[in-house]
Amino acid sequence: MRRAPGIVRDSIIGYLSAAESASLAEIQEALSLRIGGVPTSSVRSYLNLNTPHLFERTARGHYRLKNGCDQSPNEAAEQSFKIDRATLLQAECFEWLRSCEPRSVQAVVTDPPYGLVEYTDGEQAKLREARGGGIWRVPPSYDGHKRSPLPRFTVLNDGERAALQDFFFEFGKLVLRVTVPGANVIVASNPLLVHLVANAMSQAGLELRGNIVRLVMTMRGGDRPKNAHNEFPNVSVMPRSMFEPWVILRHPLEGRVQDNLRRWKTGGFQRISDTKPFGDVIKSSPTSPRERKIAPHPSLKPQLFLRHLVRSVLPLGEGVVLDPFAGSGSTLAAANAIGYASIGIEKDASFVKMARKAIPQLAALSIQHVDPI
Numbered sequence: 001m002r003r004a005p006g007i008v009r010d011s012i013i014g015y016l017s018a019a020e021s022a023s024l025a026e027i028q029e030a031l032s033l034r035i036g037g038v039p040t041s042s043v044r045s046y047l048n049l050n051t052p053h054l055f056e057r058t059a060r061g062h063y064r065l066k067n068g069c070d071q072s073p074n075e076a077a078e079q080s081f082k083i084d085r086a087t088l089l090q091a092e093c094f095e096w097l098r099s100c101e102p103r104s105v106q107a108v109v110t111d112p113p114y115g116l117v118e119y120t121d122g123e124q125a126k127l128r129e130a131r132g133g134g135i136w137r138v139p140p141s142y143d144g145h146k147r148s149p150l151p152r153f154t155v156l157n158d159g160e161r162a163a164l165q166d167f168f169f170e171f172g173k174l175v176l177r178v179t180v181p182g183a184n185v186i187v188a189s190n191p192l193l194v195h196l197v198a199n200a201m202s203q204a205g206l207e208l209r210g211n212i213v214r215l216v217m218t219m220r221g222g223d224r225p226k227n228a229h230n231e232f233p234n235v236s237v238m239p240r241s242m243f244e245p246w247v248i249l250r251h252p253l254e255g256r257v258q259d260n261l262r263r264w265k266t267g268g269f270q271r272i273s274d275t276k277p278f279g280d281v282i283k284s285s286p287t288s289p290r291e292r293k294i295a296p297h298p299s300l301k302p303q304l305f306l307r308h309l310v311r312s313v314l315p316l317g318e319g320v321v322l323d324p325f326a327g328s329g330s331t332l333a334a335a336n337a338i339g340y341a342s343i344g345i346e347k348d349a350s351f352v353k354m355a356r357k358a359i360p361q362l363a364a365l366s367i368q369h370v371d372p373i
């Protein structure tokens with residue numbers, strides 16, 4: 001059944017604001033009274049997804065509404081580090097965005113978690129032990145090269161997809177709140193889920209402005225049917241993935257582009273040169289081993305691509321670039337390399353530690369320029 005975005009989450013909040021604490025079964029029963037039946041797996045996904053920023057676990061399978069959506073910026077961030085012009089905060093980004101000064105950010109460039117479950121403690125433990133399984137697929141080694149595990153987004157069920165839709169709807173609303181009119185909001189995605197992100201974030205009030213195609217060959221797709229590859233040697237189940245889509249959204253303009261540029265310093269993309277506008281297809285390659293050694297994050301994005309993108313999102317080169325899912329700080333490093341101010345939020349203490357070390361090293365890399373097309 002198709003429901004309005006946010007309705008399941010809002011109904012859970014409505015119920016829990018009246019109850020002290022409730023079990024999964026009680027929450028599910030309350031939901032079926034309010035909005036009709038919702039599968040247990042979906043309720044569990046919503047609760048997991050929004051814990052700890054909305055809900056707290058009180059006992060096994062019991063939840064209550066978290067107090068403190070009115071936190072001050074200092075309380076939302078557990079720790080803060082200044083690295084050149086970048087500010088890195090250890091915080092849960094939804095909480096931080098809620099407590100942040102409205103209209104204080106000129107651009108967002110971010111690579112959010114997609115499996116939703118992929119950055120939960122359990123899945124991260126599996127990844128760190130290189131066990132594979134769950135959301136992680138450990139690809140085969142080729143020519144002695146060990147490949148990093150990849151998240152398998154095809155394993156998401158309907159409940160997880162609906163949860164993802166709500167996640168990006170909520171994220172979009174908060175991004176709308178903290179950005180200035182005309183701010184570019186660029187969100188890394190993948191071919192299987194890009195429609196969902198674009199839909200949810202535009203429903204939240206951001207304008208959809210297209211996609212950036214990062215031309216890159218990944219290890220996804222192109223395989224013959226599993227356990228039947230000899231029988232069907234000329235078949236690949238999915239196309240071999242050769243691009244990564246990044247959704248382009250914009251905080252709606254205030255007035256005409258020139259009015260917005262004058263007042264807010266936003267409302268367009270910085271050109272590459274006099275003769276070349278910023279384009280939406282960017283030649284790229286997988287992140288180099290040199291960068292991976294500096295920042296061994298499972299989703300590290302390459303500096304060459306990020307520097308090109310980050311430079312362009314501030315049309316006049318003025319303002320702050322925000323990355324609410326900062327990981328190992330690659331966006332902040334790109335901003336430092338260009339000379340822009342930036343803010344990064346990361347909730348995982350071990351990635352914050354990695355980022356503190358990696359940002360200056362990534363920013364200092366001299367990267368061979370490649371014509372982006």
Ligand SMILES: C[S@@+](CC[C@H](N)C(=O)[O-])C[C@H]1O[C@@H](n2cnc3c(N)ncnc32)[C@H](O)[C@@H]1O
Nearest residue numbers: 092093111299300301325327328330346347348
């Ligand atoms: C896809 S990774 C980004 C990696 C980044 N592109 C890089 O190059 O290092 C997403 C990051 O968001 C973090 N994260 C997930 N949920 C978060 C939340 N609610 N608040 C802050 N950080 C979060 C994860 O720990 C993870 O490091």
